[in-house]
Amino acid sequence: xxxxxxxxxxxxxxxxxxxxxxxxxxxxxxxxxxxxxxxxxxxxxxxxxxxxxxxxxxxxxxxxxxxxxxxxxxxxxxxxxxxxxxxxxxxxxxxxxxxxxxxxxxxxxxxxxxxxxxxxxxxxxxxxxxxxxxxxxxxxxx
Numbered sequence: 001x002x003x004x005x006x007x008x009x010x011x012x013x014x015x016x017x018x019x020x021x022x023x024x025x026x027x028x029x030x031x032x033x034x035x036x037x038x039x040x041x042x043x044x045x046x047x048x049x050x051x052x053x054x055x056x057x058x059x060x061x062x063x064x065x066x067x068x069x070x071x072x073x074x075x076x077x078x079x080x081x082x083x084x085x086x087x088x089x090x091x092x093x094x095x096x097x098x099x100x101x102x103x104x105x106x107x108x109x110x111x112x113x114x115x116x117x118x119x120x121x122x123x124x125x126x127x128x129x130x131x132x133x134x135x136x137x138x139x140x141x142x
Contacts, residue, residue, distance in 0.1 A: 002089075004106045004127045006120065006136040014116060017109040018048050020142050021090050022055040024107055025074055029061060033087040036066075036103070037076045040093045045076050048092070052076075094119035096126040106132075 007024070009016050021037060028035050039045035045065070052063050052074070063074035070082040080099045081089070089103040094116065100106055106127075110120045127134055 002100060002103050002106045002132055004108065004132050004134050006108045006110055006124065006134070008110045008136055008138045009142055010139060011142065012112045014111060014113055015047075016111050016142055017092060017116070018044075018051050020109055020139075021048060021092060022051050022061070023142070024090060024109075025052065025063075026055065026059055026061055028088050029074055034085050035074045035088045035090060036081040036085040037063075037074070037090045038081070038093055038097050039076060039078055042078065044092060045078060049076055091123070096123040101130075 007020060009020055025035050025037065037048060039048060049063070049065070052061050055061060061074055062072060063076060064072040066075040066077035066082065071084065075081065075085055081102070086102050086104065088105045088107065089097065089100055090107045090109070091097060092109065108120055108123055110117060124134065
């Protein structure tokens with residue numbers, strides 16, 4: 001059963017979710033985890049891909065689009081993750097992914113933009129109804 005962490009960011013800007021996704025990805029990757037970044041659409045995935053390439057000049061995050069390299073330790077995708085990704089799911093879509101139960105941890109990134117906040121509340125209910133352990137982290141800064 002996955003542990004679900006809600007990271008509540010001090011921003012209304014949806015782009016803050018992508019910035020924090022990079023930060024969380026770097027931390028998890030340095031701890032030896034495989035990360036699957038589930039994106040809402042191709043435009044969001046392309047923006048995240050660009051951010052990961054330029055995240056920090058001193059930090060290389062080995063990532064790729066899932067359909068180009070399913071074995072990459074950091075994968076960006078729009079659909080179900082391959083079987084070798086089961087450590088951390090960072091959900092950037094507006095609904096809980098139907099395949100989320102395969103992961104040990106799920107990260108939901110929340111900003112105060114109304115549509116994202118409402119979608120995250122629905123995801124919270126989805127996870128709670130399934131009995132997943134839930135935890136929230138209110139971040140003072142990104």
